[in-house]
Amino acid sequence: MDASAVAKQFVDFYYQTFDSNRQNLLPLYRPTSYLSFEGTQHAGANDIVEKLVSLPFQSVAHRVSTNDAQPTPSGEIVINVTGQLLIDGESNPQFFTQTFVLKNDGTNFYVQNDIFRLVYA
Amino acid sequence: MDASAVAKQFVDFYYQTFDSNRQNLLPLYRPTSYLSFEGTQHAGANDIVEKLVSLPFQSVAHRVSTNDAQPTPSGEIVINVTGQLLIDGESNPQFFTQTFVLKNDGTNFYVQNDIFRLVYA
Numbered sequence: 001m002d003a004s005a006v007a008k009q010f011v012d013f014y015y016q017t018f019d020s021n022r023q024n025l026l027p028l029y030r031p032t033s034y035l036s037f038e039g040t041q042h043a044g045a046n047d048i049v050e051k052l053v054s055l056p057f058q059s060v061a062h063r064v065s066t067n068d069a070q071p072t073p074s075g076e077i078v079i080n081v082t083g084q085l086l087i088d089g090e091s092n093p094q095f096f097t098q099t100f101v102l103k104n105d106g107t108n109f110y111v112q113n114d115i116f117r118l119v120y121a
Numbered sequence: 122m123d124a125s126a127v128a129k130q131f132v133d134f135y136y137q138t139f140d141s142n143r144q145n146l147l148p149l150y151r152p153t154s155y156l157s158f159e160g161t162q163h164a165g166a167n168d169i170v171e172k173l174v175s176l177p178f179q180s181v182a183h184r185v186s187t188n189d190a191q192p193t194p195s196g197e198i199v200i201n202v203t204g205q206l207l208i209d210g211e212s213n214p215q216f217f218t219q220t221f222v223l224k225n226d227g228t229n230f231y232v233q234n235d236i237f238r239l240v241y242a
Binding site: 032036039078097101 | 153155157160186187189191192193194195197199201203216218219220222224233234236238240241242
């Protein structure tokens with residue numbers, strides 16, 4: 001398994017989906033998944049996607065600056081992304097970092113762990 | 122296991138050690154560990170610490186802004202840190218993000234995965 005290739009494909013798909021229709025992220029999480037979003041904790045696909053859908057903006061665009069991935073001994077993939085967020089058409093980006101742990105259910109990778117933080121510079 | 126408590130204790134100890142004597146980070150890694158440092162790949166405790174010791178600054182201080190942690194189903198702990206770096210006494214901080222996966226060897230937690238990136242804002 002090439003962790004970097006999986007990470008590239010996953011991250012592209014994740015943000016395309018996030019930026020077009022956040023509700024469609026639901027199949028990427030499972031009942032065992034965790035999200036930490038700016039310090040708040042959410043568990044399970046339904047709670048996680050409810051949180052993401054409730055974020056108070058109409059439109060968002062993620063621009064990925066870096067995407068680093070490594071395998072773990074248990075066959076998971078850990079990813080750290082840095083990038084910029086453009087919210088509601090504003091021209092001043094916000095900077096963010098996001099950590100994912102992807103796990104394979106036998107057929108597909110899903111998001112086991114997800115930690116999101118804005119970076120205030 | 123309280124992932125946040127382990128993460129707090131680990132991150133404090135890791136940066137205290139990094140900022141005082143990087144060579145002393147060696148016991149925190151194992152032969153199976155990985156480091157991605159600004160996009161370069163290093164594997165195994167010796168190569169990883171050699172890289173960290175070779176970084177071209179005399180003094181460094183890490184200031185942690187956020188430290189988020191979650192457990193994984195395989196009993197690991199995934200951590201995302203954001204913070205500031207002050208290098209060689211400069212007053213303008215650089216911003217960074219670092220992702221760790223900690224694994225327990227039965228007695229202690231060690232660093233299985235480590236991804237470091239500066240964030241350019």
